[in-house]
């Protein structure tokens with residue numbers, strides 16, 4: 001079931017800059033979706049548009065079936081947002097500001113729930129402290145507590161682990177996993193590919209306001225399990241001999257290189273036979289290379305391909 | 311209506327006020343006392359009566375209005391400017407609330423604070439002069455309405471302001487002169503005719519006059535006109551705020 005539906009959304013800021021160029025994305029109920037993208041890709045803009053902080057210039061967004069513009073109450077009461085920037089009132093006390101968030105979303109007072117949330121985030125001891133007396137990582141957790149205080153069904157985490165130490169990052173992952181257990185749909189943005197690998201169900205890549213790819217992490221991982229053998233030839237070939245084409249080889253770089261993809265998990269990779277067949281076909285090898293695909297490669301590949309197209 | 315949200319904003323804003331309660335209480339008491347010493351004693355000894363009311367008592371309504379207007383404006387403008395300034399406004403924008411609820415919360419709190427200060431000044435004044443209030447209900451209504459309308463006005467300033475200087479600009483350049491020239495410390499009839507005519511273009515004259523009427527039964531302008539002025543001002547501010555939220559001006563990028 002889809003929880004958030006984003007249809008061809010464009011967002012032009014007042015200065016005319018188009019930060020989203022027709023983004024479409026469907027987020028399933030109960031999943032963790034990681035959005036990867038370089039600085040300025042439009043991640044925060046996309047989240048802001050869903051949460052009501054900016055208005056889309058065109059396109060349609062629904063959350064739980066509620067249009068975020070025309071039925072904003074229905075949509076927003078389902079959504080919790082942990083912003084990228086640490087926006088907190090320095091003189092407020094932790095408990096007070098968390099209580100405020102709950103009330104603001106129209107939920108009746110429930111201090112027992114707030115206690116559970118603060119304990120879970122290891123903030124209970126700090127409940128009566130002023131925000132300015134907390135460390136950076138604690139402040140980030142206060143932001144999470146504020147977002148959880150009104151029991152959202154969908155939680156947006158905009159770079160929750162930026163500037164956070166390794167231990168806290170693992171804690172954060174645990175918290176996210178716990179929320180997923182509780183049935184919360186989670187969208188998080190990150191620059192860390194290993195973070196997306198560690199916790200996401202699906203991974204989306206966004207760059208220059210366009211969503212380039214959304215795929216199941218497991219499917220991506222299978223692609224990652226693939227290895228590539230690159231055979232550089234002494235003299236380029238124009239067409240691939242039929243025997244080689246039959247084995248799934250392809251030519252690259254104007255016939256200078258032959259590329260063969262194989263699964264490292266297989267017993268027989270077939271490399272030995274392949275190399276023999278290449279010589280049999282009368283082609284002279286100059287060099288051999290093998291390469292393992294990583295998510296990073298896929299990511300960089302996508303982004304640079306888009307750059308070339310532009 | 312999301313009453314919980316209105317309450318949450320109101321309580322949150324008021325808690326800021328209660329944290330500085332002593333300061334909120336002491337400063338109007340001291341400044342009122344100073345006014346009485348300077349205006350009441352120094353000038354009052356020369357003008358002993360204005361239209362049958364002792365000068366000390368005569369300035370009380372104007373004194374209250376002066377503080378209430380400036381307090382309502384500064385409280386409300388700061389209240390909404392601050393979240394904009396430090397970025398916590400994201401929460402207001404992403405919450406399931408509409409403009410009316412935001413306004414009720416912030417303006418309600420700002421008006422309450424101003425009302426509190428107005429009452430403190432009234433109480434302090436009663437220590438210095440004999441006060442009789444002829445129309446207590448009208449007095450209270452005028453006071454509340456002034457608190458609300460000027461808090462609305464302050465709310466607009468807070469949204470408009472792009473920095474702290476601008477936040478101070480309008481109160482300093484527009485409101486304070488209008489209030490001082492609005493008959494707080496004198497009766498319009500004491501002015502030369504040209505200045506009397508000019509004064510009737512000052513909206514504050516209508517408020518002070520109406521408020522003074524509720525104390526002593528005497529006014530510079532008909533009471534109906536005073537009511538119309540303050541009612542019109544309230545509606546104008548509401549309409550502007552509605553427009554601001556509709557267009558997202560200075561709030562939603």
Ligand SMILES: Nc1ncnc2c1ncn2[C@@H]1O[C@H](COP(=O)(O)OP(=O)(O)OP(=O)(O)O)[C@@H](O)[C@H]1O
Pocket residue numbers: 013014015017018019037038039040041042043044045046084563
């Ligand atoms: N209020 C604004 N007015 C004009 N342009 C903006 C505004 N906010 C963002 N932009 C522009 O929109 C583009 C996308 O910004 P956005 O903040 O969405 O990127 P991001 O993917 O979140 O980047 P990061 O990883 O650095 O957080 C950027 O080029 C940015 O300069």
Ligand SMILES: [Mg+2]
Pocket residue numbers: 043044045084158
């Ligand atoms: Mg961002």
